């Protein structure tokens with residue numbers, strides 16, 4: 001069971017493997033080719049964040065990311081912590097955090113994220129095999 005408490009922490013600081021330049025290049029390419037892609041949404045709504053700004057927005061999460069991580073904010077995050085583009089949000093948002101797979105070794109955005117329950121259960125279930 002996973003319980004999202006809608007704290008909004010996972011939207012305050014985003015990290016992607018791609019740099020801003022790579023996102024814009026991919027958005028251009030997929031846009032021209034008519035290929036559905038998160039890059040088009042990201043190029044429009046996700047904006048580079050300095051590490052200092054990211055630390056202010058979510059110190060718990062940012063502090064656990066590699067120093068060279070590409071960091072972004074989303075201009076569709078409402079003041080109430082809710083997504084203002086819920087119907088058109090990209091796949092990377094829809095699947096967070098496990099993307100139809102099991103819990104993985106990755107940083108969750110908040111110490112009270114409801115998905116932490118999955119991590120604990122994964123540990124409990126796997127423990128006899130250790």
Ligand code: SF4
Nearest residue numbers: 004005008010113114
């Ligand atoms: S950090 Fe976790 S609990 Fe908070 S909004 Fe994101 S998924 Fe939900």
Ligand code: SF4
Nearest residue numbers: 011074076077083093
């Ligand atoms: S599009 Fe919505 S769900 Fe995705 S990062 Fe922005 S506010 Fe969060």
